[in-house]
Amino acid sequence: MKITELSIVFVLIFFPLFWTISLHTQDAEEAQYLGHQYRSALQTAVMDAGAVMHQNEKQNDEAGYDSTKFVKADKELALLTFTQTMALNMGIQDDPAAIRNMFNYIPAVVILDYDGYYMLSTETEMTGNREDSFRQVWSPKKPYTYLDSNGNSINFTLDDYVYAYDANAGKWIEGFQKELASSTQIPLLQNTSVFEQVRQSRIVTAVQDDLADVINRHNEFARKNGISYTFTMPLIAQEDWYNSINDTGIMAFIQGIGVGDQKINNYAIGGGRLVKKTAIVGGVDPLTGIKYYYPSTCGNGYRAEEVFTDAKQAAAQGYFEYKCSNR
Numbered sequence: 001m002k003i004t005e006l007s008i009v010f011v012l013i014f015f016p017l018f019w020t021i022s023l024h025t026q027d028a029e030e031a032q033y034l035g036h037q038y039r040s041a042l043q044t045a046v047m048d049a050g051a052v053m054h055q056n057e058k059q060n061d062e063a064g065y066d067s068t069k070f071v072k073a074d075k076e077l078a079l080l081t082f083t084q085t086m087a088l089n090m091g092i093q094d095d096p097a098a099i100r101n102m103f104n105y106i107p108a109v110v111i112l113d114y115d116g117y118y119m120l121s122t123e124t125e126m127t128g129n130r131e132d133s134f135r136q137v138w139s140p141k142k143p144y145t146y147l148d149s150n151g152n153s154i155n156f157t158l159d160d161y162v163y164a165y166d167a168n169a170g171k172w173i174e175g176f177q178k179e180l181a182s183s184t185q186i187p188l189l190q191n192t193s194v195f196e197q198v199r200q201s202r203i204v205t206a207v208q209d210d211l212a213d214v215i216n217r218h219n220e221f222a223r224k225n226g227i228s229y230t231f232t233m234p235l236i237a238q239e240d241w242y243n244s245i246n247d248t249g250i251m252a253f254i255q256g257i258g259v260g261d262q263k264i265n266n267y268a269i270g271g272g273r274l275v276k277k278t279a280i281v282g283g284v285d286p287l288t289g290i291k292y293y294y295p296s297t298c299g300n301g302y303r304a305e306e307v308f309t310d311a312k313q314a315a316a317q318g319y320f321e322y323k324c325s326n327r
Contacts, residue, residue, distance in 0.1 A: 038264050041085075044085055045082045045086040046252050049082035049085070050078070050249055051296065051307050053111070053248070053250065073111055078250055082109065086106075103136060104221075104256075107122070108215055109251070110250065110252075111250055115155065115157045116155075118138050119138070119139045119214055120136055120137070121214040121218065142206070148186070150167055150168075150186075152186045161174070166185070168185055200245060215233055216231070229255065231255050232255075236267060251269050252267065254267075280294070280296070281298075283302030283303055283305060284302060286303060291320065292319055292320050293315065294324050
């Protein structure tokens with residue numbers, strides 16, 4: 001057989017294979033891009049929500065319990081900001097139906113407040129036609145509660161301030177753990193190291209257990225909306241859990257969106273330590289179209305596009321510094 005004929009046979013045999021491999025490579029690259037886009041959208045939305053959740057209307061809400069960690073988390077503003085940022089980054093900001101559909105893939109949002117947490121989930125309600133319908137609702141605030149074998153009850157906070165029921169004395173007490181150690185016989189309050197270990201473990205366990213239940217129940221809602229994906233509790237590193245309870249913050253989850261032959265299963269955490277300092281906003285001058293970064297306290301009227309943790313991050317994304325006169 002001549003070389004020319006061999007070449008033709010080679011092309012006929014292997015060209016379809018190369019073509020198939022090329023298509024799979026393109027699909028994989030597209031899936032990787034979409035996966036990154038969704039994860040980035042979720043993280044940005046959580047950061048934006050965290051940046052606004054502490055903007056209280058009343059100055060006396062900014063401090064309490066003699067604790068630097070006490071702030072009043074605005075869960076409604078956080079949710080609104082989270083939703084707007086997610087919609088903007090997914091290109092559906094002008095499509096209310098698509099935004100509602102987006103929450104089919106967001107089984108839970110958690111607000112970690114100073115003395116308890118709220119969880120947003122999809123719950124069933126009965127309509128006037130006795131048909132099941134679903135809506136997003138916030139749970140009541142759930143305290144970080146601990147009970148010991150002696151009948152003592154302790155409500156933890158995100159630091160060492162506690163509300164405790166002293167079973168021996170038959171009364172409620174409150175204060176910092178070290179201050180209460182000498183005035184109560186509650187065993188857990190006697191040792192700072194043990195107290196801190198139990199406090200962190202109890203807060204994490206309470207949120208984990210509740211979250212797993214909410215995500216599991218989301219499957220009923222998903223099935224009725226034609227989603228075959230089984231929502232499960234994502235694997236979250238223990239370090240991330242403990243970092244998340246260092247301060248007030250927000251956690252959000254996105255699952256089940258198809259990217260290639262895989263499904264997104266991701267979470268994002270926006271902690272208070274990340275957002276308590278003045279956020280850096282990336283905005284656009286409506287007259288020139290130039291991108292500037294500036295403190296969130298700057299009232300220049302520019303259209304906000306992104307929120308950053310520092311000026312260096314904003315500059316890396318192509319924003320120029322704006323000299324704000326009312327900083």
